[in-house]
Amino acid sequence: MSELILHHYPTSPFSEKIRLILGYKRLAWKSVIIPAISPKPDVVALTGGYRKTPFLQVGADIYCDTALICDILEHRQPTPTLYPAHNKGVARVLAQWADSTLFWTAMAWSFSPAGAAQVFPGAPPEVLKAFAEDRAKMRVAVPRLPPPDAAAACKSYLRRLANMLEEQSFLLGAAPCIADFAAYHPLWFTRHRTPAMAGILDHTPSVLAWMDRMAAIGHDQEQAFSAAEAIALAAQSTPAPLKNEPFQDEHGIALGSQVVITSESFGPEPTQGELIAATRMHYTLRRSDERAGTVHVHFPRIGYILKKAPSA
Template sequence: MADLILHHYPTSPFAEKARLILGFKKLAWKSVLIPQIQPKPDVAALTGGYRKTPILQIGADIYCDTALICDVLEHLAPAPALYPAQGKGLARTVAQWADSTLFWTAMAYNFQPKGAADLFGKAPPEMGKAFAEDRKAMSVNMTRLRPLDAIAAYKSYLRRISDMLEGQPFVLGDAPTVADFSLFHPLWFTRVRTPSMAGILDHTPAVLEWMERMAAIGHGDMEKFDSASAIQVAAASQPHSLLVDSTFQDDHGIALGSLVTVASESFGPEPTEGELIAATRTHFSLRRRDERAGTVHVHFPRIGYVLRKVETPA
């Protein structure tokens, strides 16, 4: 099998989710550090437009969004399992809530002035401004929670997580599942990246103890790599998807082989254009060609993404 290449940056919470899962699965992986903000030309060479972090590259296959990356890693290393035999649907549902509602509540809380100072206080003023403008552009389809409204919501969510941990080490039992990794990364950002805001966690000691257990999993066997080499890997490879479901599910009236775009329905609306080669119950896949990366297949989870046909002029 080709190497696992994770394109990410250290402060990305969703990248921390992926890094921990790689450690949990005891998988070796290569680390390509990418910019926090646009432009990201080497990312675009692989994805064609999608720019959220992280992305997982395996040869000439590019997997977008941690929801889909989790499925790929589960296929590669079924044990230890992210999705428990009993409660698989519950684990996925909690993970989806954590990656959306909990995440954006935590970010609204974290990016109050003290938290922003933790992140950008020692950087030139233009860096913080550039980050704010970049994330504003990524959020055009979203209604953002106001920071003061986020305080009470975040406290309530932390109490709910604490309740889930009552009498057990992880939220669904004796072992971590995808739910734990999704719940962890927004809280990790509060504690590690915006420590001035981390006092909110002190009110739920069970959550802090659980966070220690999660952090102890570590990131596994990581090797530094560079983006130019990753693009060369793609160019020298033939796409071969590791996504196991392949039955065509047509909910759009768009045939396979059509020129389409896929884009996030909310945060990060930049579309990827290509030939539709798969539309299953779980994912979309596009074939596209790049001057540097060659022919790549770019894969997206179905939930949270919008498929549109590219209308060509008559």
């Protein structure tokens, strides 16, 4: 099977989610470090426009959004599972809450002035300004909580997580599942990237102990890889054959149409290509790039909007 290539950067919380899952499943992976803000020409060569972090590359197949990446890793290595059979629906719903509500609340708290200064220690003001402007452009429908309101919400959410950990080691049982990895990464950012704001975690010792257990999983077998090598690999690879899954048409857009896919809430940059699959859970676009060649770019349905391309 083709190697797993994660395009990420060290301080990205969603990347930490995937790095830990790779460690949990003991999967070897190659690490391509990408810029935290635009421009990202090497990213766009592979994705066609999508620029959120991280994304996963397997040869000439590009997987966008960590929800989809988790499914791909589960298929690659089913054990230990991210989706326990007895409560996989609950695990997915809890993970979706953690990746959205908990994440944005934790970010609003972490990027209070004292925390923001620690994200880029020693950086000149123009660096902070560029990061803030970049993220403002990516915010489509995500309200920004003032720090006092974020603090109140964070404390409530932490107490709820602590309640789940009263009689078990992880959120839904004796082993971590997708909900644990999703809830961990925004709190990891607060604890490790903005320690000035991490005192909020001290009110819930059981959450801190759970975080220690999650951190102990590690990232496993990471190997450095360059963006140029990743693009060259895509160019010399052929996308994997699509699974024989039924076409699920919700839009009246036929396979073979030129379409555009965008995020519904964060990261409005569009990816355009030929719609070659629309299954129960995923979309796949075929597109060509002068550097990366023909690639298949995959998106989850949830969280993304599909439309006909303007010229179609």
